Amino acid sequence: MAKTILVVEDDDDLCDLLDYNLSRAGYKVRVMKQVAGTLEAAERIVPDLILLDVMLPDGDGFDVCRSIRGCASLADTPILFLTARGEEVDRILGLEIGGDDYITKPFSPRELVARVKAHLRRQSAPVSEATTRLGPLEIDSEACKAFVNGKEIALTATEFRLLEFFIAHPGRVHSREALLETIWGQDRNVTPRNVDVHVRRLREQIEESPQDPKWLQTVRGFGYRFELPA
Secondary structure, three states: OOOEEEEEOOOHHHHHHHHHHHHHOOOEEEEEOOOOOHHHHHHHHOOOEEEEOOEEOOEEHHHHHHHHHOOOOOOOOOEEEEEOOOOHHHHHHHHHOOOOEEEEOOOOHHHHHHHHHHHHHHHOOOOOOOEEEEOOEEEEOOOOEEEEOOEEEOOOHHHHHHHHHHHHOOOOEEEHHHHHHHHHOOOOOOOHHHHHHHHHHHHHHHOOOOOOOOOEEEEOOOEEEEOOOO
16 A cells, blocks of 8 residues: 655645655655644544645744644654755754654755655564563564653654664664664765754653663763663
């Protein structure tokens, strides 16, 4: 069954371009052109991925992202920002509030489709062990859910993959570049700073004291290491 892409974009020409290229790649495309009604439409459609503009005629795409991340049925849906706002502060904000990727205009349609495919591929990648428990931390790889002391925590698809990777390789030090290659892959347009943003968000979710982490530790001058509980 073809996967569904929800495009939230107000530019008619760009919508036509996205519809054409994504449809050619085998996806079903649904379009919303304003903030109003987007969350309701997303809940009804339950898309496999969302392409989200930041500057919409009646509001801010960042607010839409926050609303989507607060919806249980959409919390794990990959969100790719597609915007002309390319400043680092905007890119970091987009990732901090739950975006999985940040693509600036103008862009290559072929690259966009490649990124969409990559995110959907990672989202549906099979895993051999469904549930892993480490002390108070538990992850269900089939359901893409994580729990601390039995309480589910809210993670984006990228944050979940990052946590899953750390748990699968405890005690090892991973450089930011290595994490970029492993989690984001070759079709990425992110920087080592983006890794720091996602690690900080993970700490806020799994650590009792994010400023003094026991699990996800910084190895100064190199990267990060995930420590098993004593």
